[in-house]
Amino acid sequence: MHVVFAVGQEPIPGYRLTEEMEASAFYRLWKVKTPDGSTKLWKVIDMVVGNAAIETRSLGLLVQLRHDNLNTLTNFWQLDDGRLLVVETDVPVMTLRDRLQLCQKEGNPGISLDEAADYLEQAAAGLDFLNSPVHQFQGQQVAIYHRALRPDCLLLFNGSAQKTCKVSDFGLAKPVAEQNAQHSQGLAHYDYDPPEFFEGQTAPTSDQYSLAIVYYELRTGRLPFSGTMLEQLQARLSDTPKLDEITETERVALRKALSREPSKRWENCTAFAKGLRTGQIQDAAAPSMQQVPTPASVLDEHPPVAEPPPEVSRPSEPIAPSPRPTPAPPAPRSSERTSPLTPSSPISRDSGTLPPVRTRTPAPRESDFEAPEDRPAASRPVSAEAVVASLRGNRSSGNKAVAAEKAKAFRKQLEATTGKSNDVPIIWVIVILVGVAAASYYLINVFFPPAVTGG
DSSP states (O other): OOOOOOTTOOSBTTBEEEEEEEEOSSEEEEEEEOTTSOEEEEEEEEHHHHGGGSOGGGHHHHHHOOOTTBOOOSEEEEETTTTEEEEEEEOOSEEHHHHHHHHHHTTOSSOOHHHHHHHHHHHHHHHHHHHSSOEEETTEEEEEEOOOOOGGGEEEEEOSSSEEEEEOOOTTOEEESSSSEEOOSOOSSGGGOOGGGGGTEEOTTHHHHHHHHHHHHHHHSSOSSOSSHHHHHHHHHTTOOOOOSSOHHHHHHHHHHTOSSGGGSOSSHHHHHHHHHHOOOOOOOOGGGOOOOOHHHHHHHSOOOOOOOOOOOOOSSOOOOOOOOOOOOOOOOOSSOOOTTSTTSOOOTTTOOOOOOOOOOOOOOGGGGSOOTTSOGGGSOOOHHHHHHHHHHHHHTTOHHHHHHHHHHHHHHHHHHHOOOSSHHHHHHHHHHHHHHHHHHHHHHHHSOOOOOOO
């Protein structure tokens, strides 16, 4: 049965649509009057377009979540023979992006330090609860990674004394039983994604990385990584964010939160939020979010102590130096490649030296730059192929138009960098062949017109 969404309609008996707040290719936001007279927010998701962008099997878990800083789901329905998914939450006063725009209209670059830090501390408390492995799901305790943080999903509500900030929009939230899990949703929000997403991985501190980008944007109105997609990726991998227009205390906290390696970030989001005010990099104790040290990190923390060199007994009398052997004359140049272990180049016993070996340094191959399979995923270098693969994965998540534009922009940047393009020669060959055929047909008809026969 087809369901109509319009003002005044009741897609579900007792729930009347009062106002459409936002619409996109993947979802629509509606204010709804519920049977008890309260106002709720509906997010209507087209499952045909965005089926891969949301995990419906996690909805039962998300409905059970309760925290003062999470705008969790209060109900959900599937309508129109499963084609539409409706999730219900509370209605906020505004988003943090709305608050940023209001501050910019007043002539400020962004939100003030105290106000932004207050919002971040509240969001951090909700994220730490979400990321802690204390949630029951399919018979085991799991943590939940948000994976889609941005200013639009941090909402403000009227509290008793001040506005309360809550984390919302759990469309990409993923329950995980292990600290390091696969990230299979592609690059959903490229400007806020941590670098491990490009490698198909996620970590307990991935949401912290996105939260750090959100904080810098709220304070300055700009992102810490700018430029083309390739330039932003290189800045992420080289730990070179642009952290201007903020205090040194904030920069110290943000540099740690934006570390390339997930294990080098703050222990949790609350420690990061406190570091923004103090500038101290000591992590607060949080056993539930503690990283398991890898052998590499253990070696870094406890470097091996070098053993003293063995003592060498000195002779009582100096030993006369032996005469230096006369070097053998160089072998004649040859076009053939020789080896020191073949009969054609024997070792000279008189001189004690090897004849010169003609070798050529082979050209580097693409496989020479590939990381071994047994290396940790977080330490593998990200190649252009990995970025394109992630963008292709994003197409399957429902963001086809966005992914296509990002893939096209990245391909242009890659071609401009390498100076190579496999499509241009083929296109020119086709254009030339079509032009030659058209010209030949025209000349034949001009100089050799077909004969006209009478009936």
